[in-house]
Amino acid sequence: MKDAFKKDFYVGAALNYRQISGRDTKSTALIKQQFNTISPENLLKWEAVHPQPDQYNFKPADDYVAFGQQNKMFTIGHTLMWHQQTPKWVFEDAAGKPASRELVLKRLEEHINTVVGRYKGKIAGWDVVNEAIDDQQGDLRKTKWLEIIGEDFAAKAFEYARKADPKAELYYNDYSLYRPEKRAGVIKLVKSLQAKGIKVDAIGMQGHYGLTKPSLEQVEASIVAFSQLGCKVNFTELDIDVLPNPSRRQGADIAETFAADAKYNVYTTGLPDSVQQQLTKRYADLFALFRKHRNVIDRVTLWGVTDADSWLNDWPIKGRTSYPLLFDRNYQPKPAVQAVLQTAR
Template sequence: MKIKYLIKCFALAGIGLGFGPKADLSLKEAFKKDFYVGAALNNRQISGQDANSIALVKQQFNTISPENLLKWEAVHPQPDKYNFKPADDYVAFGQANKMFTIGHTLMWHQQTPKWVFEDADGKPASREMLLKRLEEHINTVVGRYKGKIAGWDVLNEAIDDQLGDLRKTKWLEILGEDFAAKAFEYAHKADPKAELYYNDYSLYRPEKRAGVIKLVKSLQAKGIKVAAIGMQGHYGLTKPSIEQVEASIVAFSQLGVHVNFTELDIDVLPNPSRRQGADIAETFGADAKYNVYTTGLPDSVQQQLTKRYADLFALFHKHRDVIDRITLWGVTDADSWLNNWPIRGRTSYPLLFDRKYQPKPAFQAVVQAAK
């Protein structure tokens, strides 16, 4: 499918390439009978510094996620200090625009301050101390937004990449294997009506899929409800295959839970990592051979990206009975974390809107998938 043809499609649909407030077409409208479509918002957008992005969000999306502002280090940086202003603004934006607002994330081995796991002398905290801190944190944060945040990523990335076992973290080391159950119990107590999720990357991998199934079954055996499993969706142009992604959708739905695609983006750049995923600890030094499109995306790659998004959204539409939400990890290419991971300073093109807030050919392909 040629780029010129897709641009012609925009014109036929009555859509200019400049997305103003009167645009006739939006992602949320295209999929309104199927699932929510959303984006992750950053501090610049929430604080009003990026008005163009906010206009795009209002026009295109009906669910939002916070990229970083509700992670522990951001909202609770010190034992006796909370930083609620960015989160308050985020939640207020969601309410004002009647969006399905997500909280991300309550328990994670990354972006959690060191003090959480230590006592006053800098030694490892006891199980009792860490449980008390966890409960206090969840009760304070979830309780503050009770009835306002509709769903929480309670636990993030707790399964090992390679083996499918529980990841070796401070949470597991200090609390033992019931760390996940405790987090879900505390979150449910703080807001009984909020949906509670497990979220992870590379869940198309059979080993990791099996690990998540085992974890969710263990929670269900304790009477804990997991509303959905979040498949992050940090994918490449060819990997994973549509069949691999579909196998996990089907397997997770057989647990009696729904599926969300929570952090969707497509990395078009060469990746120095042998992994397909989102392990933020795995970074590399600058190397020009991994930053090859500094002046723009070649037409051939744009076509690959367009087809990839079309195929994925066709799959999502096929399984709309068990998929509740598709969230892109960023609003435009300029916002994407992939500009700085796994190498800082790259020029990345992973989303549906470009650096000038314009829809890319992949946007029209996604809308067509709804039909």
Template sequence: MKIQTKKALLYLALASVVAGFGQKAEPTLKATFKRDFYVGAALNYQQSSGQDAKSTALITQQFNTISPENLLKWGPVHPRPDAYNFKPADEYVAFGQQHKMFIIGHTLLWHQQTPKWVFEDAAGQPVSREVLLKRLQDHINTVVGRYKGKIGGWDVVNEAIDDQQGDLRKTKWLEILGEDFAAKAFEYAHQADPQAELYYNDYSLYRPEKREGVIKLVKSLQAKGINVTAVGMQGHYGLTKPSLAEVEASIVAFSKLGVHVNFTELDIDVLPNPSRRQGADIAETFGADAKYNIYKAGLPDSVQQKLAKRYADLFALFHKHRDVIDRVTLWGVTDADSWLNNWPIRGRTSYPLLFGRDYQPKPAFRAVVQAAK
């Protein structure tokens, strides 16, 4: 080899080393907030079963807690009185264990995605309180018991407070069991796994009426000697609403109950909303309309920057209250996975998360990391 060639190769090698000194690995969410709170994502079945390799790489790199989007809700896991479908849930739990994550169970009692048979007898008539309590207890014993010591925390009761007045939502659970339905669910969950954290989870908890309804519910449970580990505030927010002051008021109010706070379903909807209501009532849907799907070709930079600022402001607030916030979970991994592509209108192109459809971090991701500093 000629001397000139050797010199050229040596120069290239040295140049690459020098360039490497100036580069830093992209920070991760779990490392950025490791002293503050868990950061997680809700997984769909393709992800939790390991069938989506790109998502697996992103999930394991960025997150240290996971939630199941649907597979542990009553309908998917217990579709018929005599049948449980545990395969997807088993794979989800195994995924979390393999990657040493804090695993969440979602959800044990909800008025949605619960089969009709739960509330009816063979003739289609409402069952008695005793029958429904037995079904609830059997379901919780079986599901929570199966994952005892593996699932670290359960959303025991989900969305039990009315949107408008803060009263108990009118559901079959309330109609048949009466006002102690939540207490019974928490009692059964604690019996099935005394070490598991137990949560109440709901959306729009920044609204004073709904916040007061949850405070009343938690106090009633505490008066019965029932431990509520945390209130889960679903963070289905917009670019400007709710205000940071409204969100913070609820963090403070719940912490005064002696419970912690989880942000359980965080996403930011950048699309126009056909409803004047803020929230996550899955029963409220609308027909297709182009004026509500305005970013099909991509998110404009101006909106991208607004999204980044919104996420940065929220995470700065979470960081401020890290003494009472245990977990922040994004409802999805990438924009492609988000339920907001199909709610409240099906087929929209939504951009609510920190990672794009290309699995790459968005400006919002870097803004969140910077907010921690």
């Protein structure tokens, strides 16, 4: 795939530690063969890399970055500021009370300096702020970052990241950006950053989609709207959920989980051919749309390598058998791969 689209955009996958460390050799071979950009699924999130105030855990991240360098891949850092997977201590003082704005900003700057600085010149682009817009109205999400720092929390994160590595690309990343309210919220946020002289190199549209929703028209409207801000567009977390979904919305709010229920886990022995055909068409249609806008799209990254790796096996219900990616549990390409390659021709 990386060769088929090399004149259009990077094609990549999010990696877990088993793949980076060489324990999943079949997956590693597939990554080298198919992709030219990589994202870290979890190992550069705050709780993983900086679990305690005076403790960093760099080994997994170092291995990830080394893997990217060895294979000459466009290596992404994910993510510097997020309301999930950030340890409680970041927002508390020594007595366990809410920390002051000054203390949280000091911690944020120190974290970004240390993490971005360590990989300066090695990580090519960073998801600086992740999922800061709420799902309903497109307002700033009510988080500890907003509550303690105030409305300039995103500006501060981008300023610190730019200072730590002036040459890295800096991104805003979020899900459900095909929704007009959420799109408007992101446009407002990016314009407020631009008004302060802060450059957002690209907006990451997480592609956690279903077989029919969102429509291609909805996705395209956001590609066009974001490009009009002078930003590139990245599709950062692409997967297609083929299973019935109890969630009220297409998206990726990891806090929204449900109890096990057989009616939401209907393909335990394999994907019916009719659904495989729908999945094939869906991926082909999306890649055709991406190619149409290749002048503004820099990167398309799948959220996982094979179906076995996908977070959708456990969200929004644990233990499901999910089929959202282009390669199956036996590391084999699905019919969708050929269909996607056809769009490049």
